[in-house]
Amino acid sequence: MELLIVAVIFLLILSLFAGHYRFYHITEKDRDTLFNLSGNTELPVTKEELNVLPKIVRAYLVKAKVVGKCRDCHLIIKQRGRIRQKEGGNWLDFTAKQVMTSVPPGFVWAARSFPIFVKDKCINGKGEVRVSFLGLRAMGVQLSREINESALNRCLAELPLYPVGFLSPAIRWEELDGKSVRAKISVGSTQTEGIFFFNDHRLIERFESIRYKGDLLERFTGKLENYETLEGLYVPTKMTAIWNLVEGDFEYFNSEIIDYRID
Numbered sequence: 001m002e003l004l005i006v007a008v009i010f011l012l013i014l015s016l017f018a019g020h021y022r023f024y025h026i027t028e029k030d031r032d033t034l035f036n037l038s039g040n041t042e043l044p045v046t047k048e049e050l051n052v053l054p055k056i057v058r059a060y061l062v063k064a065k066v067v068g069k070c071r072d073c074h075l076i077i078k079q080r081g082r083i084r085q086k087e088g089g090n091w092l093d094f095t096a097k098q099v100m101t102s103v104p105p106g107f108v109w110a111a112r113s114f115p116i117f118v119k120d121k122c123i124n125g126k127g128e129v130r131v132s133f134l135g136l137r138a139m140g141v142q143l144s145r146e147i148n149e150s151a152l153n154r155c156l157a158e159l160p161l162y163p164v165g166f167l168s169p170a171i172r173w174e175e176l177d178g179k180s181v182r183a184k185i186s187v188g189s190t191q192t193e194g195i196f197f198f199n200d201h202r203l204i205e206r207f208e209s210i211r212y213k214g215d216l217l218e219r220f221t222g223k224l225e226n227y228e229t230l231e232g233l234y235v236p237t238k239m240t241a242i243w244n245l246v247e248g249d250f251e252y253f254n255s256e257i258i259d260y261r262i263d
Contacts (some may be wrong), residue, residue, distance in 0.1 A: 026130075027110040027119055031099050034123050035074055038103040042070045049167060054175035059165060059202045064163040064234045074263045075100040075162040081255025083113070087248075092116075096255070102165035104187050107157040120151065125188030129152025146212040150252075153192040156185050157207040157222045159235050161257075203227055204236070220243035230260040 047067050052057045077236045080162050082091040089198030096111035109120040119130040124215070127147040174182040176195065184193040204224055213218040221244055224236035237260075241253035 004041050004257075006015065009092055017100050027097075027108060030119070030121055030123065032098065032120075034101055034106050034108055037106070037124060038072055040074070040194065041072055044068045045071050045164060045167065046235045052167070054174065054181050056171050056198055056202070057173060057196075058199060061163060061166055062206060063202050064160075065229070065232060066167075068145055069164055069232060070262065071167065072101075072103045073163060076261045077161065077257050078256055078259035079111075079255040081253065083111075084254050085252070087250045094118075094255075100158070100162045100165070102162060104170055105152075105168050105185065106187075107155060107158065107160070109110070122148075122151035125152055125186075125236050127190075137232070147194050147216065148190045151195060151214045152185060152187060152190045152210045153209055155187075155218075156183055156192065156194050157209065157220075158239075160204045160224050163233060163235065182238065203234075205262035213243060221249075226256070229261045230257070233262075235260070245258055 001262075024152070028055045033108040045066050045068065047062075050061055053061070075098075077100075079096045079098065080094070081096070084091050092113045092256040094111045095112040096109055098107055098109040100107045104124060106122050106124065107120075109118075109124070111118045111120075117132045119128070123127050125148060126152060128143055129147060155165075156171075168185075170185050170187050172184045172186075174184070176182055180195055182193060182195050185191065192209070192211075194207050196204050197206045197208070199205045206224065207222040209220050210217050213220075221242045222240070223240040224238070224262055225240075226236060227234055228237050229235075230237070235257075237257040239253075239255050240251060243252060
């Protein structure tokens with residue numbers, strides 16, 4: 001009987017390692033695909049390049065210290081946070097690793113809230129959400145035009161994490177007033193837009209858009225706070241995601257950066 005228990009425990013541990021390896025192997029393949037979409041010249045951003053942007057965006061990028069930084073390197077961050085599915089639902093703790101590029105804008109996000117693994121990505125304007133149990137059994141894979149738009153919208157919303165991305169030629173800008181700008185982004189056949197709002201310190205405090213929640217378009221707000229200098233860039237380290245529903249605001253995601261590296 002003891003031998004049987006040991007064998008069961010061994011198989012369980014083996015399955016956990018196998019699931020972990022399989023999930024992150026798939027994620028690393030996506031990361032390599034994303035990184036290989038563009039070269040890595042490591043040429044620095046010049047102050048003159050900011051001149052084509054709206055005044056408020058120029059001031060923000062100077063504050064974010066992008067001048068002199070690599071224009072096409074890659075960002076790798078680690079996060080911890082909480083997520084939930086519905087108002088009043090239980091919060092689930094998660095840890096995540098995300099990679100981001102600025103040329104073209106894209107990301108791969110791999111999160112774990114044991115025993116659930118989640119991968120979200122946007123590569124060349126194409127999105128995918130994959131959920132699996134222990135990294136072994138797929139519980140759902142979402143691929144659609146709506147997912148593409150939502151993923152690219154997330155790229156836009158998270159540009160402050162890697163502000164070099166504001167210089168992307170894929171983005172068109174419209175200054176609305178002294179404290180907000182509309183950004184329209186187009187990558188491949190996917191297009192989306194949103195509005196960045198700035199505070200009195202010329203920093204982005206929130207992003208608002210209309211984004212797909214399932215099959216329905218809903219209003220979305222992403223809040224950004226706790227700016228710190230990391231790898232020479234001045235970036236927000238805490239994020240909150242909120243659905244602005246007819247019945248009221250629903251906060252479903254919050255996170256903080258625990259590691260930040262530019263490669």
